[in-house]
Each structure stands twice: as C-alpha cells, then as structure tokens.
Amino acid sequence: MDSSLIFRRTLVYRVAATLGVTLAAPVAFVGCGAKVVVDSESTGAGGAGGAGGTSSTNSTTDATSSSTGTTACEGTGPLTSFLACFPSTGLTCPPTNEAHGAIAESLDICSCLHSVDAGPKPDPSGNGFCCYDTTIETTCAIGRPLRAEDGPAVAPVEATRRGWSDEPLAPNVEGLSAEAREVLAERWIRDGLFEHASVAAFSRLALVLLAHGADESLVRAAHEAALDEVRHARLSLSLAAAYRGAPVAPRGLPEALSLPLDEGLRELAVSTVIEGAVGETLAAVLAAEQAERASDPAVRRVLASIAEDEARHAELAFRIISFTIAAGGAPVRDAVARAFRDAAGRLPPPPAEPQLAPAVAAAHGHVPCADARAAFVRAMDEVVMPLGRALVEA
Ligand SMILES: [Fe+2]
Ligand SMILES: [Fe+2]
Structure with missing residues (x-):
C-alpha cells in the first residue's frame, strides 16, 4: 500500500x-454541482496555490445554448464551469438571465459568479432543482x-x-x-x-x-x-x-x-x-x-x-x-x-x-x-x- x-x-x-x-x-x-467540470481555457495564475486550469472530465457546455450570463467578478482567478443547481421557488425554473441572483447566493466565499451560461437544465440528482451551466472564478x-x-x-x-x-x-x-x-x-x-x-x-x-x-x-x-x-x-x-x-x-x-x-x-x-x-x-x-x-x-x-x-x-x-x-x-x-x-x-x-x-x-x-x-x-x-x-x- x-x-x-x-x-x-x-x-x-x-x-x-x-x-x-x-x-x-x-x-x-x-447532488448540485457534483460534476467536476472545468473550463479548458482557465485563466492563468490564480491566487494561492498557484495557477493553471483543471482538466475537463465532463463538459456540460451545451453548444446550442447561447451565453446570456453577465460577468460579476473582476479577479484573475481560474475559471471553472459546472452545473449549479438551486431549489425551485415556483412551478417552473427561471430563464438563464433571471437565475443569477439565486446562483450567486449559493456560491461559497471562495468563488464569485462569472457567468450563467445556459439552462435551465434537468437536475441530474433527481431532486427537481433548477440547474444551469455556470462559470465561476475561484479565488x-x-x-x-x-x-x-x-x-x-x-x-x-x-x-x-x-x-x-x-x-x-x-x-x-x-x-x-x-x-x-x-x-x-x-x-x-x-x-x-x-x-x-x-x-x-x-x-x-x-x-x-x-x-x-x-x-x-x-x-x-x-x-x-x-x-x-x-x-x-x-x-x-x-x-x-x-x-x-x-x-x-x-x-x-x-x-x-x-x-x-x-x-x-x-x-x-x-x-x-x-x-x-x-x-x-x-x-x-x-x-x-x-x-x-x-x-x-x-x-x-x-x-x-x-x-x-x-x-x-x-x-x-x-x-x-x-x-x-x-x-x-x-x-x-x-x-x-x-x-x-x-x-x-x-x-x-x-x-x-x-x-x-x-x-x-x-x-x-x-x-x-x-x-x-x-x-x-x-x-x-x-x-x-x-x-x-x-x-x-x-
Ligand atoms: Fe500550513
Ligand atoms: Fe493549515
């Protein structure tokens, strides 16, 4: 061993x-965000621990979806894409351009929301959450x-x-x-x-x-x-x-x-x-x-x-x-x-x-x-x- x-x-x-x-x-x-997916074009040197992207294992990017996200952080940390999910508060999930607030709230202190790229998408965990392809910046x-x-x-x-x-x-x-x-x-x-x-x-x-x-x-x-x-x-x-x-x-x-x-x-x-x-x-x-x-x-x-x-x-x-x-x-x-x-x-x-x-x-x-x-x-x-x-x- x-x-x-x-x-x-x-x-x-x-x-x-x-x-x-x-x-x-x-x-x-x-569960939500359990897919470890990373943008292969991660930006360079991040903060602590250094730089470099992480490899993509399961790209969730839907090439047919347009990116309607807005940039909400200005740092230089690496970008990471993953499927972000949150519980639905209505009968249907909000469109991509209305999901920013709920997703931003769910992020931890090490991340800021770079963009919500596509969605809503089916929740792979089966909990019926609203899920979106999301890009965050790790800080x-x-x-x-x-x-x-x-x-x-x-x-x-x-x-x-x-x-x-x-x-x-x-x-x-x-x-x-x-x-x-x-x-x-x-x-x-x-x-x-x-x-x-x-x-x-x-x-x-x-x-x-x-x-x-x-x-x-x-x-x-x-x-x-x-x-x-x-x-x-x-x-x-x-x-x-x-x-x-x-x-x-x-x-x-x-x-x-x-x-x-x-x-x-x-x-x-x-x-x-x-x-x-x-x-x-x-x-x-x-x-x-x-x-x-x-x-x-x-x-x-x-x-x-x-x-x-x-x-x-x-x-x-x-x-x-x-x-x-x-x-x-x-x-x-x-x-x-x-x-x-x-x-x-x-x-x-x-x-x-x-x-x-x-x-x-x-x-x-x-x-x-x-x-x-x-x-x-x-x-x-x-x-x-x-x-x-x-x-x-x-
Ligand atoms: Fe230490
Ligand atoms: Fe320590």
Missing part, C-alpha cells in the same frame, strides 16, 4: 474516531487563506531581511542552474507567504470560537494551529532562502488589522467546510504526496512535517463543524450539508507546474499538475465527502 493511501486512510479514520461518527460506503456526495487558496475584502491576502515579500528564514535547511542545490534555484525559491516564497497569512486566519478563528462559547480544546487547538503556521512559514521561507542563497521575509500584513470577526454560527460552519474541511485536507494530502516523491531529504522532511500538521488542522475543522451543528441545530446542519455538496463540484486548481526539468521538479517536491489534481479528487472522495456525509447524518 503506498504511503499517500495510508496517509488518507489514517486521516479519515482518525477524524471519524474523534467525531464519534460511522463512515458509510466511500462514495462522493452527489481561494489550498489551505486556510486569510480572507480580506477582495480575496485572499498575503504580505509582500522583502528580500534580504532576516527573521523568517533562519532555519538551518540545506536542500541539495548541487548541479542546479541559477534559474532553477530561483524557480524553486519563488515556489517556496509563495508557499511561505500563504503560510504566514494563515497565522492571522487561525488567530481570527480562535477569537470567533471564543465568541461562540466553544470548548477549551477547540480554542486551544486554533491557537496551536496558528503556531504551526508560523513554523510552516519559517520552514518554507528558509527553503526559499537556501535555494536563493539570501534571506527573505514577509513585510507587514495590514489586512490582519481589519479582519471581520462578526461571524454567525452558520457562517462559521460554512467557512470551516470550505477553508478547513476541504482546504486543509487538500493541503495535507498534496503535501503528503509531494513528500512521498521528493528525493531531497530536506524538502522531504519539511513537506512530511507540513502534511502532518495540515492533517491535524483538517481534523480541527471537522471538530469545529461538529460543534457548530451541535450548537446551531437544523439550520446549521442544512447549511453544512449544502456546503459539502457544493464543494464536491468545486475542486480548486492545483499549484502551477514550475518551469523545471521533470526530474528536478520531482526531487524538490513538486508533483505534475495532473497528479496533483488526481490527489485532490482522491482526497475529496476518500476523506472529505465520507466525513461530511457522516457528520450531517450523525
């Missing part, structure tokens, strides 16, 4: 035991992002400043060209900045949990997770510094001073599904996969340690969701069920592939885009969805 499979199995059974839930057959949630990171007003925020980077990259890590740079070293440095800087921003995201989460009267163990775990992210930022930036041969550090992150703390139980539950149950699980599984393939001992050690921590953060997310359901009852449970269902059709794009020879990329902890995407699908099917289903049915 390969070690990434062991990692996923260990994670799903560990979380199930912690939650005291029983796992049903390992099948994915099926979130893999892992827990710092949500600012206009998308995930990271600090600018400052070259040559010490303080965040002093871990004695020594990846093997022998034989690497200066260009290859810089590509690897940039990758770890990007990761490090998102890890650094996650510190603020967990600090905010700890305050929100306190506000809602969460148990001591949840509040403590949120603070511990913030410290884990400090360590991840330090490890990532230290690897970057080693590849570059010079220190590197984040500048200030002023967005941390204006984080919205006014989050109701239902909003906390839904954001935790997206950022924690999905985001942290995908981050953990991807890091485990990268660690398994990395032959460089320093890189492998960093990735394995990050994978272990992110798995614990995913577990924390499921515990928080369980807490919100217990505290908020049926409305929160329904919102959670919907969030998991929606998440099934919204895989974030995998990190961009670096401009490196495949052997060098693999040795230094990259997996090809297609493999990363496959790892995400396995993480959703084998970990996120079975646990989500067990939680809402408990």
